[in-house]
Amino acid sequence: MSLGFDFxxxxxxxxxxxxxxxxINATEMQEYVLKGIDSMEKMNEWFDRFDEQVAYPNEGNIKYDVGSDGMVVVIVKTQEVRSQVEDFITQTNNTNRSNV
Incomplete structure (x- = not known):
């Protein structure tokens, strides 16, 4: 069921x-919209892939929190991990919404 907004x-x-x-201070901040991720089911699927491809391989250099308002805060320690997160979001946003 759609929540009426994209995370x-x-x-x-x-x-x-x-x-x-x-x-710890943040030196860079960027906001992204997760196109088509507008339900808890889709968010759970997105995070299953995110954990497998980005979070688990970079354990200790990344942490995140998901708010009930649809805002996800991801904090990274290195530019390399930041690039991986950005690439994952870009890839997700460029896929067909029905596959997300």
Whole structure:
């Protein structure tokens, strides 16, 4: 069942330096719309592929959280992982929506 909106991803890259309180600043931020990902079922399918292709191979260098409002926040530690996330999102957005 469609939620009436496509999920969005905010991709943040950490700068690596910790603040006094232990928090880490983001040096880059980009927002993406996941075209055609407009239901929890499609989001679960998307994340199954994302975990397999991007998150698990980069464990320790990536973390993410999915909000109930359709916003996904992905935080990466390296430019290499950032590129993999961007490539995955681009590939997903370029596929036929019926296959997503």
């Amino acid at each position: 969005k991803v905010v991709l943040l890259t950490e700068d690596g330096d910790k603040n006094e309180d232990g928090s």
